[in-house]
Amino acid sequence: MADDPEPGLDPHDWPAFRETAHALLDAAMDKMQTAREGRVWTPFPSEMKLAFDQPLPETGQDEAVLAAQLAELLPYGAGNTHPRFFGWVHGSGTPQNLLAEITASAINANAGGRDHGAVYIERQVVRWCRELFGFPEGASGLIVSGTSLATVIALKVARDVRLEFSSRKDGLANARLTGYASAEAHACNPRAFDILGLGSDALRKIPVNDRFEMDTAALRAAIVADRAAGLQPFVLIGTAGTVNTGATDPLAELADIASAESLWFHVDGAFGALGSLVPEIASRFASIARADSLAFDFHKWLHVNYDAGCVLVRDEAHHRHAFTDRPDYLKAATRGLAAGNPWPVEYGPELSRGLRALKVWSQIAGFGTQRLGAAIARNCSQATYLAEKVAADTRFELMAPVALNICCFRYAGAEISGAALDALNEEIVIRLQELGIAAPSTTRLNGVTVIRVNLTNHRTRSADLDLLLAEIAALGENTETRRAAALA
Numbered sequence: 001m002a003d004d005p006e007p008g009l010d011p012h013d014w015p016a017f018r019e020t021a022h023a024l025l026d027a028a029m030d031k032m033q034t035a036r037e038g039r040v041w042t043p044f045p046s047e048m049k050l051a052f053d054q055p056l057p058e059t060g061q062d063e064a065v066l067a068a069q070l071a072e073l074l075p076y077g078a079g080n081t082h083p084r085f086f087g088w089v090h091g092s093g094t095p096q097n098l099l100a101e102i103t104a105s106a107i108n109a110n111a112g113g114r115d116h117g118a119v120y121i122e123r124q125v126v127r128w129c130r131e132l133f134g135f136p137e138g139a140s141g142l143i144v145s146g147t148s149l150a151t152v153i154a155l156k157v158a159r160d161v162r163l164e165f166s167s168r169k170d171g172l173a174n175a176r177l178t179g180y181a182s183a184e185a186h187a188c189n190p191r192a193f194d195i196l197g198l199g200s201d202a203l204r205k206i207p208v209n210d211r212f213e214m215d216t217a218a219l220r221a222a223i224v225a226d227r228a229a230g231l232q233p234f235v236l237i238g239t240a241g242t243v244n245t246g247a248t249d250p251l252a253e254l255a256d257i258a259s260a261e262s263l264w265f266h267v268d269g270a271f272g273a274l275g276s277l278v279p280e281i282a283s284r285f286a287s288i289a290r291a292d293s294l295a296f297d298f299h300k301w302l303h304v305n306y307d308a309g310c311v312l313v314r315d316e317a318h319h320r321h322a323f324t325d326r327p328d329y330l331k332a333a334t335r336g337l338a339a340g341n342p343w344p345v346e347y348g349p350e351l352s353r354g355l356r357a358l359k360v361w362s363q364i365a366g367f368g369t370q371r372l373g374a375a376i377a378r379n380c381s382q383a384t385y386l387a388e389k390v391a392a393d394t395r396f397e398l399m400a401p402v403a404l405n406i407c408c409f410r411y412a413g414a415e416i417s418g419a420a421l422d423a424l425n426e427e428i429v430i431r432l433q434e435l436g437i438a439a440p441s442t443t444r445l446n447g448v449t450v451i452r453v454n455l456t457n458h459r460t461r462s463a464d465l466d467l468l469l470a471e472i473a474a475l476g477e478n479t480e481t482r483r484a485a486a487l488a
């Protein structure tokens, strides 16, 4: 009220605020209900960019005006809620998750620690993940922003275990630690090496075979060479589902090598690890159960709305020892709000953290593993379907075997090759994005540019893939596309 001497930040007029909020919820639901319609990517218009280039406001504005501004933003995502978003590896989200997000925001919990619901919800999710991937009861875990941070946490535990935790205080001292991952491993792995002071070059890039899986003979040779040079191999990273082609390293053999060489075995399963939910392919991922740590995402193939990923560590004591640090003001108690130990802050670098666990819990509790797994299985079938259509059409060329959910191919219907063909394929993908028709991405395989279609999208139907191929062929034949590519 205007005459309240201590007004705070709550609404002046609750009934009006409630009405505004309901209208915004309806606008959000409309967006989700019409997710199949319209453009895939809609670039942020210049007037909107201008609206977000304003001076620091001294006074606020009416709640209804603000809500209208929020509603105006709804069309301008990257397009990953649309069935023809095929770029990089993005999950497509669910309307149900909005409810969990609203609830979490209303609770406004700081899930770094203390004795309240957030801590128990997160423990439930971690126990479910332990069960899903066959980790033992003594394993711990933490919900984080994504696989990138999960990797930093896992590799820090690995580093500290190798140096008997002296690295926590003394740093690396004279240790010269090396790790091993395939040349197709995600960039977050060398970046974690960088962040942890090991240097990204200390993560050796092991060559891959023609299925883009790690060459284990080359791996063994690299370990021998590093030991002979006086270095200290400490971690082996296997990938379950590489970002380029969806390949999975021979995880069972990697687990054997890690065990024989006394290396920490880490698995990057960002999206691929969730293949464990599909009975027909689960055996390929079974050796994740032998890993010392696993990093994976909920926001990719489980379609949890951004962002949420997870790190699991086989030995809880190691995990806690690498991070725990409880100063007086965070002292553990057995009663009261400071109980509920151990706290999540003892398993990672963040103290203040939101209630991400609730949307993950809600996704798994709401859909169950069978339905989530069926959506994953459908994406795999769709990738195979697309590869078959590509292989049957002389205008296209399949550029990698489909191992999981990614199909890499190129348009090859022009009488060109080399850099010109690379440029044409690049141009076709940019045009598909700019026209709002579809959003695949590109990558380089064996030295050439390919169109990369990643299927981590529960809204995609086979007809969307038919349309994609027809549009690629049309753009490839289009003289304007060809001219623009030649100029590029």
Ligand SMILES: *Cc1c(COP(=O)(O)O)cnc(C)c1O
Residues within 6 Å of the ligand: 089, 145, 146, 147, 148, 149, 186, 188, 239, 241, 242, 243, 268, 269, 270, 271, 297, 309
């Ligand atoms: C996406 C991805 C990552 C990085 O995960 P973020 O959630 O984006 O941090 C790591 N590895 C692989 C294989 C990925 O696909």
